[in-house]
Amino acid sequence: MTDTTTQTTQDAQDGVQEAVPEPGKGEAPTSSAAASTVPEGGFVAPSSQEELNRIIEARIARERRKYADYEDLKGQAARLADVQAELDELKAAQERSRWVDAAAKEYNVPADLLRGASKAEVDAHAKAIADALRQRPVMPVLQGQGKAPVRPAGDAVRRAWAREVFPRE
Structure with a gap:
């Protein structure tokens, strides 16, 4: 009897195992038929369509598990x-506020009167x-x-x- 160990691959996790003799252990195959069934790379071809379908389904299931949280990631x-976008808006508003404050201080004008979307526009408006x-x-x-005059x-x-000379009619 030959001492063989079971080598597992990714497909083995899905219920498919391949029996391949481990190098250096046990006996070498004696017949040429036995040597041709287990190639050098350790790959054993599926023997039936059902086995091939099971291997393919297992591979597809692994791929689907990779992208199972795709909708969550998209959300x-x-x-x-x-x-x-909200952060960018807040940063832009803060930057504009600094421009307005600087221009108001530089030109000595009220800050709430200043308009403009850029520093140059705000400065031009303040000027x-x-x-x-x-x-x-x-x-x-x-x-x-503001006081009433004293008569x-x-x-x-x-x-x-004056009333006698200029009577009201």
């Missing part, structure tokens, strides 16, 4: 893309607002501005005279 990739504000005449602030005591006599 995660879509969620990642959404989060990345235009600053130039427009400088061109307007600045009115002096008078002391007591002098002799004012009542003048008012009576």
Whole structure:
């Protein structure tokens, strides 16, 4: 009797095992027919269509297991893309806010008036607002501005005279 060991391959996990003598152990095949059934590479051809179908089905099942979580991965990739887009929007808004603050400070204009999608546009708008504000005449602030005028005591006599001369009709 020949001492053979069972060599397992990936297909053996799916229920297919091939019996191949291990080199250096046991006896060498004596007949030429035995030598031709087990080639040098250790491959044994399937003996029936059913065995071939089982091997193919096992291989297909292994491939399908590789991609079983494909839909989950696709969903995660879509969620990642959404989060990345949201992050990009937040970074852009933060960068624009820095541009607006810098331009408002540089040109001494209110930040909420500034518009523009790029640093150059924001700076140009801030400069235009600053130039427009400088061109307007600045009115002096008078002391007591906003208070009602005090009428002098002799004012009542003048008012009576004005009513006589210019009667209301």
